[in-house]
Amino acid sequence: MANMIGNMELPFWLESSWSQVQQMLTDDRLPHGLVISGMLGLGKRQLADTLAASLLCHAPVMPQQLACGQCKSCLLRQSGSHPDLKYLQPEAEGKAILVDMVRQIQPWLAATSQQGGAKVVLIEPANELNANAANALLKNLEEPGQNTFFILLHHWPKPLLPTIRSRCQVHTVLAPAAEQVQPWLAQQVPEAKAEQLIQVQQMAHGAPLLAADYLRHDAPAQRHQTLVDLTAILRNQISVSEVAESWAKDPLPRRLDWWLQWQQDLIKLQQTQDSQQVINQDVVKLLQAIARKAEIKAVFSLYDDTLQALDSLYQRRNINQQLMLEKLLYGWYQLI
Numbered sequence: 001m002a003n004m005i006g007n008m009e010l011p012f013w014l015e016s017s018w019s020q021v022q023q024m025l026t027d028d029r030l031p032h033g034l035v036i037s038g039m040l041g042l043g044k045r046q047l048a049d050t051l052a053a054s055l056l057c058h059a060p061v062m063p064q065q066l067a068c069g070q071c072k073s074c075l076l077r078q079s080g081s082h083p084d085l086k087y088l089q090p091e092a093e094g095k096a097i098l099v100d101m102v103r104q105i106q107p108w109l110a111a112t113s114q115q116g117g118a119k120v121v122l123i124e125p126a127n128e129l130n131a132n133a134a135n136a137l138l139k140n141l142e143e144p145g146q147n148t149f150f151i152l153l154h155h156w157p158k159p160l161l162p163t164i165r166s167r168c169q170v171h172t173v174l175a176p177a178a179e180q181v182q183p184w185l186a187q188q189v190p191e192a193k194a195e196q197l198i199q200v201q202q203m204a205h206g207a208p209l210l211a212a213d214y215l216r217h218d219a220p221a222q223r224h225q226t227l228v229d230l231t232a233i234l235r236n237q238i239s240v241s242e243v244a245e246s247w248a249k250d251p252l253p254r255r256l257d258w259w260l261q262w263q264q265d266l267i268k269l270q271q272t273q274d275s276q277q278v279i280n281q282d283v284v285k286l287l288q289a290i291a292r293k294a295e296i297k298a299v300f301s302l303y304d305d306t307l308q309a310l311d312s313l314y315q316r317r318n319i320n321q322q323l324m325l326e327k328l329l330y331g332w333y334q335l336i
């Protein structure tokens with residue numbers, strides 16, 4: 001089992017989160033609806049699993065309140081068949097959580113727990129509850145029943161419906177400091193070079209698990225190709241539609257996210273003329289060349305369009321990716 005509670009260790013940056021949760025458990029003031037909020041790659045699910053395990057365990061280990069890993073309830077949970085634990089998740093990644101899924105667990109919510117302890121519902125991602133599903137859930141959040149707990153994972157930057165948020169307490173998980181992430185990353189992926197550690201840490205906005213995933217899946221190479229394509233467009237070596245076609249084949253949000261970071265650097269460079277302000281130092285020469293020629297208004301307009309495009313991708317609005325990319329890349333082409 002991946003999730004061996006008992007000797008389970010949370011990564012270092014979740015320790016303060018756990019001590020807050022632990023305090024709430026000790027004081028008996030854990031909210032019935034707890035939203036765990038933050039970027040992807042921070043281990044929010046691991047925190048949620050640890051809490052669910054603790055709530056279900058018949059004899060949590062004090063003072064940390066971690067599940068014992070040995071009682072009947074822990075064994076049931078580890079085998080994936082705990083009758084008092086339910087997951088509310090989309091049928092496939094990127095799909096919504098539908099109202100029927102909420103309705104399906106409502107009789108179970110109304111019944112008493114089978115193991116005589118808590119009942120726990122883990123909702124992931126809570127930002128994928130569609131409006132009907134959220135409405136169906138509101139009453140349960142308002143009147144959860146005794147010893148029933150909802151743990152909702154909210155992945156940034158997607159929005160969480162305010163009706164859900166307002167009925168829960170929110171715990172935010174933040175990225176740890178860069179100087180703490182790099183040694184941790186080096187332990188996880190020992191073959192990585194020092195400069196790769198710094199690079200993926202920036203690419204992942206400091207989220208350690210995402211940075212490790214980037215290292216393992218060669219995301220630096222994809223980022224490099226993104227840069228090569230963007231440079232080639234400016235040099236008239238490749239057409240906007242060719243690049244759009246090749247980009248549309250990969251998961252798009254992270255590519256747009258890197259591009260957006262470079263645009264932010266470009267804006268800083270134009271406003272301050274100070275290359276030390278640039279976070280992505282490996283692209284500083286290209287950005288300086290653009291900064292000299294581009295109109296700041298055009299850069300801002302491209303930045304807004306890219307932000308909007310990312311937003312539509314996150315909200316899964318029906319969009320033609322190829323067209324959207326062509327528009328953005330054309331805006332880039334026109335900068336100089």
Ligand SMILES: [Zn+2]
Nearest residue numbers: 057068071074
């Ligand atoms: Zn136990």
